[in-house]
Amino acid sequence: MKRVFSSVLTSIICALAGSQAALAVTYTLPPAGGRLIGQNQSYIVPDNGKNLESIAAKFNTSILLLLEANNTVDPYLPKPGSEVIIPSQMLLPDTPHEGIVINLAELRLYYYPPGQNRVEVYPIGIGQLGRETPEMVTRVSQKIPNPTWTPTANMRARSLAQGITLPAVVPAGPNNPLGRYALRLEQGGGEYLIHGTNVSRSVGMRVSSGCIRLRAADIKTLFSQTSWGTRVQIVNQPVKFSVEPDGRRYVEIHQPLSTSTADNPQTMPVAINAGFARFIDHPNSDKGQVDRALVRRAGYPVQVNKGASVSPSTALLQNVKRTENKKEISEGALISDSVNSSVQ
Template structure:
């Protein structure tokens, strides 16, 4: 499956009747553990226009739903049972500030003084205009930002028949939305911001910035202070050995270098440190290889026979109603009040 290909066009569609969900917030796991959340299922309804509409309901990315369900159509038929990948491994980075994993199209925020993590879907830079991997800080908080498109952005838009003004004032038509966080990298051109195109969240369509839905950036903006640490990584593979001996690997399709590249088949290059950790951990090599090929986008148990017994994968069945909120609460997930 190609990211940001013709499939992206299928994801842009009419607005669904599903209401926007708030970000998922999870209680942090104990020391030595990185596993949070539970996968869920959703039975597609006639009014569910596309995967992007379903993704908004769970505040996740449509691309993650595509990974989890492999052969599902961008516009699934009513009655189709869809797996929602809401279980994940925390990135192997310090649990501080904002952590972005580009490969999984997710932003993690660790509120200071709280034993929790908030998880948001994001849109990131397109091919040739990638969001840079870095460790930086929030340098400025900007409410009601104006947008000054760069010379490159104006030239690319003009090539597509769109003439952009030198400055776009704050308001409902501003591509930056109502809130922006400027990062201390480059010349200040990289932002975490809202958008006036909600279906673009969860796709590779920006010029390098990270975009969020309006409710999500509002919630994050209200909590983050200038100086907050921001860690941006690009790790399609996460691996963990839990304190009880369970082994998990979470594999995402790597970010493509070209629009034509098939990210389901392109080889995944493990970092030397991760490859060593996997080899020394005692997981089942055949199960690991299977997970690396499948690329499901959620944690898969890969314990060897010598390791602790692993319970079958837990999948919650969401009944397309208010029961979803109650079930989320039971698994350590709660909505942010705005």
């Protein structure tokens, strides 16, 4: 997912219409030792005149991830009858399966309901360049329904420099930038919130002043399940990798977060820690496949077993749910059927 946008991509995203309401995607946790969850899907674009952002909202994913997986699709008006890959398969971040986990690099929030064998996954918006969301381990210190928004002195000064005078307080309601619900985090003196937004298209982008944004339906769901003291861990893991219990080896590479306007997230170095180095050097890993995934940085899992001969694009299509006759379901088509993904 792009972190520094070209003017063309920025204009595309900003021109897209507001998202539809969406709910979290829930996945069963993998077997012990595994990290792979979900199943990629294929969607047949209906003739309804809606754009790619509406499809992203329907499947509760990021518009930028859809653009990565479908780089020939028109984001303004996808062609009716064409197939769009929904990359809803992923590797869990390398963290405890507890509370709320936010991976900044992939613009996703994971929530592990206590005592349940499942995880809920939400797309998020995070802090923009220069006002980054920090990594931390903290907890929810306050639940705030119908929050008011009080811009900080720095926010007011930055806006004034742009010729915009912010009000001292924005009351609760549909025009409130915090949406209808907010979770205050303990660390940082309560400065950081997980909250809703009145600009749905900002979800899946780096746009906030450091807080974490969710779509309206998503923050409502998350708010209803969390309690005071819920553990929150924020990490920055652009590289995720796993050896599954059946021996399949996966890497999932996201573009690293840019730290300056001069950075190009598609080419800037990706940190390789000792664990990932050992994974790459293992006799069962195909270094060529790993290298291609590191260059592509597509944001979805790629199988890299030696001898599998799977390219990143083929790896995505291998894991798409399909039916033999591709029968359409409702307004679009979720193509479902199992695909042989055995390891050679």
